[in-house]
Amino acid sequence: MRYLATYDLMETMRNTNQWLGATAKAIGEAPAFSAFPNPLFQMLSAWGEVTERSFARMVAKPDWGIYxxxxxxxxxxxxxxxxxxxxxxxxxxxxxxxxxxxxxxxxxxxxxxxxxxxxxxxxxxxxxxxxxxxxxxxxxxxxxxxxxxxxxxxxxxxxxxxxxxxxxxxxxxxxxxxxxxxxxxxxxxxxxxxxxxxxxxxxxxxxxxxxxxxxxxxxxxFGNRVTMGQLEELVIQRVGFKYEGVGRTVYPGLMQLNSFMTMNAETHTKAFTDQIWAVARGEAGDHDKHNKFYDEYLAVMDMxxxxxxxxxxxxxxxxxxxxxxxxxxxxxxxxxxxxxxxxxxxxxxxxxxxxxxxxxxxxxxxxxxxxxxxxxxxxxxxxxxxxxxxxxxxxxxxxxxxxxxxxxxxxxxxxxxxxxxxxxxxxxxxxxxxxx
Known part of the structure; x- marks a missing residue:
């Protein structure tokens, strides 16, 4: 796993999902479709909004927001x-x-x-x-x-x-x-x-x-079950060319986030499903409870x-x-x-x-x-x-x-x-x- 390409591939996957979300949101909100109201476009836009926001937050350091x-x-x-x-x-x-x-x-x-x-x-x-x-x-x-x-x-x-x-x-x-x-x-x-x-x-x-x-x-x-050699091979990667730390060996934040999410997969799945429906109904806000929590939770850093x-x-x-x-x-x-x-x-x-x-x-x-x-x-x-x-x-x-x-x-x-x-x-x- 310790290759520059694997780190860049992981970042490419994240970036692609962010782009797919933005694209779906743009299509669902296209003025051309407003003349033909259809719940499908509302759901597409809602899915795109939640997806784009979620994947964009993964590489952005949050502000303290204490003014x-x-x-x-x-x-x-x-x-x-x-x-x-x-x-x-x-x-x-x-x-x-x-x-x-x-x-x-x-x-x-x-x-x-x-x-x-x-x-x-x-x-x-x-x-x-x-x-x-x-x-x-x-x-x-x-x-x-x-x-x-x-x-x-x-x-x-x-x-x-x-x-x-x-x-x-x-x-x-x-x-x-x-x-x-x-x-x-x-x-x-x-x-x-x-x-x-x-x-x-x-x-x-x-x-x-x-x-x-x-x-x-x-x-x-988990710590007792996995050997250090296995752990090093499974989760350690080298930072890709996009960042200043290129070549540094790290435990990527995206991999840590995956571990966090899978520990309570059912809870997170329900939270995002409910949020998509809330956006589709026009009941979600930029700083609602879901966004306030996940804007921080999804913002991860490499160690x-x-x-x-x-x-x-x-x-x-x-x-x-x-x-x-x-x-x-x-x-x-x-x-x-x-x-x-x-x-x-x-x-x-x-x-x-x-x-x-x-x-x-x-x-x-x-x-x-x-x-x-x-x-x-x-x-x-x-x-x-x-x-x-x-x-x-x-x-x-x-x-x-x-x-x-x-x-x-x-x-x-x-x-x-x-x-x-x-x-x-x-x-x-x-x-x-x-x-x-």
Whole structure:
């Protein structure tokens, strides 16, 4: 599979389906047929509209779409996105609320690199903005990164998180969602041992596979069933000539999307069938529930081959995090070194991606952390998406997470103030004497 032509062939198939949808829509809406009303043309146009939109979204990075937030003064404040750290494979960005006094509560969201863009956490960001300064990892699509930038595996990912935490300071509250949970735990332990003044204030892990064997799912079963050689031959491809990353070996987002869709094929088939009928009846909108969800769900990105393969091998097969045997840049990380970071785990009782027990395993690994600094929440009836972006997050989990941060606030404030003062002095700015 690792040939440029196979990647280009896959993109050609996607592009062809997009073109077929556009063509069907144009034919169905042709003015010449308006004199002879026929449900067939309405259905053809509706099918074409849904098909064109769906396949077009697969190669477009969604916008954040967060334009303003209501402040305590009751006014709308414009939200701008500023890049704090720029790296080849991902940036650290800040959602800056213009004209609002900086919030004392600071949250660093670690977005998954699992086939979707960081915008998958758009609603999570929007829900936190009124009450906190929000920062997030904005991972780049591997197809757009030149081969000259080198490799990017789970050790590189972990070191990116280490650098981002150092940049943000020790009063930051880290929230890792799904895939990055084990690597964020490792990054925190790395800092706790080698740079304790940079370790975060709190760490919240949401639905992540800390110990995949704690509660088997279809995802873990697949990882155990397929050998690394089979996996490499089946899913790894080289980026074709259309993109800047030509020649880079990747796990294509389109293949990941196919896996997502087949896991719940019946549900997705019904959703698209219902949408076609809704469009034909004139009841669908550009930003209706279906389009709002699938515009994000269908927007996929490629992952570097080494990141995908090392995740499967080291996190799911060898259980390096679960066994506390993870090595980063030659250094064996000891999760037991975490002694001054409050840790909370969150799980959904109906999570079929990271089943209950997988994330909770993190607390047992934190052997050096007092019990009063550990917390766990199991959200009854919640699935994977709901625990970080759905109703369960909005109504129950978000308030609990914010309260957890507040309960442990202030412990690193003095360290943070000193660090920011040193940074300001190095830049020739007026030192800050108080923590924000």
């Amino acid at each position: 303003s937030v209501v402040g305590e003064d009751g006014r709308d404040h414009v939200v701008s996105i500023e890049t704090l750290v720029e790296r080849p494979f991902g940036n650290l960005i800040h959602f800056k609320v213009q004209g609002r006094k900086e919030k004392a509560r600071r949250v660093f969201l670690v977005a998954p690199m699992s086939g979707h863009y960081a915008t998958l956490l758009r609603s999570t960001v929007a829900s936190l903005l009124p009450d906190a300064e929000v920062y997030i990892t904005d991972w780049h699509n591997a197809r757009d990164i030149p081969v000259s930038e080198g490799k990017f595996d789970i050790e590189d990912y972990t070191l990116y998180l280490v650098d981002f935490m150092r940049e943000l300071g020790p009063d930051i509250n880290v929230v890792a969602v799904c895939q990055p949970a084990p690597l964020t735990l490792a990054a925190t332990a790395y800092l706790a041992e080698l740079d304790p003044e940079a370790q975060p204030n709190t760490l919240t892990l949401i639905g992540g596979p800390i110990d995949p064997d704690a509660a088997p799912t279809d995802v873990t079963d 570097t081959a080494e990141f995908y393969l090392s995740t499967v091998e080291r996190i799911f097969k060898d259980l390096e995090i679960a066994k506390n045997e993870f090595i980063v840049d030659g250094h064996k990380v000891d999760i037991g070194k975490i002694t001054d970071v409050a840790v909370k785990t969150v799980e959904g009782s109906k999570d079929d991606i990271s089943a209950p027990g997988q994330c909770y395993a993190a607390l047992a690994l934190c052997t050096g952390l007092p019990e009063e600094k550990k917390a766990h929440h199991l959200e009854e009836g919640a699935g994977h998406y709901g625990i970080f972006a759905g109703r369960s997050w909005r109504d129950n989990i978000r308030p609990l997470v914010l309260n957890f941060m507040d309960q442990n606030a202030g412990r690193h404030a003095e360290q943070a103030a000193k660090k920011r003062s040193r940074k300001a002095a190095a830049k020739g700015e007026k030192p800050q004497l108080k923590a924000v």
